[in-house]
Amino acid sequence: MPAQRRWGDAHPAGRLVNAFIILLIFLNAISFAAETVEELDTRYAMEFQVFNLFSVAVFTIEYVLRVWSAVDIPMLSRLPPWRARLRFALRPIMLIDLLAFLPWYLHFMFPLDLRILRVFRLFRLLKLVRYSPVLQTLGRVLADEYRVLLGALLVILVLLLFASTAMYMLERGAQPDKFGSIPVAAW
Template sequence: MKKKARNFINKNKYFVKFIYALIVLNIIVLILESYQELNIKYRAFFHLFELFSVTVFTIEYFIRIWVSDITKEDKTERLNFAFSTAGIIDLIAILPFYLPLIFPFDLGIIRILRLFRLLRIFKLGRYSSSLKTIKYIFKETKAELSITIFVTFVLMILSSTLMYHIEHDDQPEKFASIGDAFWWAVATLTTVGYGDVYPVTPWGKLLGGVIALIGIGFVALPTGIISSAFIDKIQSEKQLKKSEEKIKEKNCNCPHCGKNINV
């Protein structure tokens, strides 16, 4: 029974497509609810859809806990699933519905809890091979990305500190503190350039130009790291697929005459 249940929720293509569509529809409904006129007009429908979604996600969550010990008869396996990343995401997907029913939260807290419904989108990672690939890429490049992020953060601190001391006397309202200058550093280093805060002194302009040029390279670094890892992953998957096809073709040949058995 457990094996059938596990195969159904993990391998049944109709169930997987149903959950996939339900998650996407939940995100769409969450967006539509932000429109006041739609929220008032279709409030009953949104509530029924939320009730249906939570019921499905709750049943799925408890089935996954139930079948999590199928490979190893140990009660701790269920706890391991409950505290795993996938288990926590499944739990967070349904908690915003149940918590207000148990605890008397005020309206502000309830609104915050409703935002957690957005985390249901992470449930797609279980069913989407593309999202699994992205997760693998970030895991493989976490060391390189961490170094890049750390160096970028240090550069932002240094540039914002220098810019504060350069521009504070001429623009005390815009560069009132290093924290205010940090916003300028973020906008400049990421090459966004909102234009709300900018240097006016010669030394400030020089520093701003240098930071902007450095930012072009630093923004490209994470992109290059991720792109390289993504290409390597795709190529390895293609090579694996070709190897499997060759093995399959080889197994289809007669061991005596070498002719293809399927022909």
């Protein structure tokens, strides 16, 4: 386990920082949902923007400090510092962390619809994987068993197609608005 991760779990200040980041992630999810309520978004637009700016600043600082301290990870310490940091930054969990705040910066460089940027804020929830052993285990299982899971998904889709076709054939005459086509019947 990386040195800074052990420190974060064992040291009281590290546990406090981790708890703060987890709380901030959950508050971001609540804020994201609340912003879709038009009355709340209109009334508290400035508060939402300030909270988002604060969150981006915290996530950016956390990311930069993690990348900077990558040279202390035993398996990366033998590499030149720039290479250790680059290798660490390219890890999937670090790319998720980057996606949690990078779109906020990109909207200053490229004319993007801000509603699209809100969707990218959902990546902040994926940061929870770093703090949850259960989610880390789930991620490993999904990676290890993706072929089996794809096979199960295929079976589910075939069963859905059969059931939708049957409902379409049996119910389209009685309820054409609900079963007017196979895709509508599937829905």
